[in-house]
Amino acid sequence: xxxxxxxxxxxxxxxxxxxxxLRVAWEVSEQLDCEVRLMPSAQPPHRSAPxxxxxxxxxxxxxxxxxxxxxxxxxxxxxxxxxSYSVDTLLELREELGPDRPLIFVLGADAFRALPAWHRWQExxxxxxxxxxxxxxxRLDKLEPDLHNAMAxxxxxxxxxxxxxxxxxxxxxxxxxxxxxxxxxRASLAEGRLPRYLLPQPVLDHIQARGLYR
Ligand code: ATP
Numbered sequence: 001x002x003x004x005x006x007x008x009x010x011x012x013x014x015x016x017x018x019x020x021x022l023r024v025a026w027e028v029s030e031q032l033d034c035e036v037r038l039m040p041s042a043q044p045p046h047r048s049a050p051x052x053x054x055x056x057x058x059x060x061x062x063x064x065x066x067x068x069x070x071x072x073x074x075x076x077x078x079x080x081x082x083x084s085y086s087v088d089t090l091l092e093l094r095e096e097l098g099p100d101r102p103l104i105f106v107l108g109a110d111a112f113r114a115l116p117a118w119h120r121w122q123e124x125x126x127x128x129x130x131x132x133x134x135x136x137x138x139r140l141d142k143l144e145p146d147l148h149n150a151m152a153x154x155x156x157x158x159x160x161x162x163x164x165x166x167x168x169x170x171x172x173x174x175x176x177x178x179x180x181x182x183x184x185x186r187a188s189l190a191e192g193r194l195p196r197y198l199l200p201q202p203v204l205d206h207i208q209a210r211g212l213y214r
Contacts, residue, residue: 041084
């Protein structure tokens with residue numbers, strides 16, 4: 001019997017969402033041939049509070065996703081109180097999806113490298129596959145020893161491996177390099193410049209109408 005299609009989740013602060021996030025999520029969705037859920041965190045454990053409220057960040061994601069069917073917004077971390085630990089989110093998703101459905105946790109190269117700082121990070125591969133997307137100026141080799149050891153024997157280059165097992169594999173997906181970041185966009189707004197063409201125009205309109213990141 002064929003396994004049901006994987007579910008991929010892509011977490012982040014999305015403060016604000018930009019074409020870097022959107023393009024790589026789209027490419028991952030095409031390469032894995034599955035839905036990708038963009039999942040904004042309420043209270044990211046490793047960084048200062050977002051400049052945009054949960055409601056604004058979710059609204060901007062919804063605007064950015066209009067008109068397509070591969071990417072969608074998942075609000076579960078916004079609806080939970082306390083810090084948004086990925087391990088809790090994956091436990092919740094695993095509970096919903098059952099033990100057999102492939103679950104894929106998608107991260108940019110910088111987030112992947114930083115995994116050993118995350119709460120109960122060693123449990124993540126028991127719950128999901130990890131997909132690390134390439135990102136300009138972020139390497140995916142020379143990982144710190146704990147991460148290197150935890151990933152040993154899990155690497156695969158085959159999408160079929162991810163589709164054929166519920167969790168436990170690690171894969172690198174090469175995506176179009178776009179050196180766009182939310183911090184670059186926030187800095188540009190704070191300096192009174194306009195970050196046009198780095199993010200969808202309706203998102204920029206929303207930022208301006210609400211006076212965000214000034
Ligand atoms: P900030 O500049 O505020 O740190 P960011 O642009 O890195 O924000 P996040 O919301 O922190 O965005 O990122 C969510 C996820 O998206 C992370 O896993 C990050 O690595 C990935 N990501 C963000 N921008 C890109 C990009 N241009 N290319 C590839 N991955 C990206």
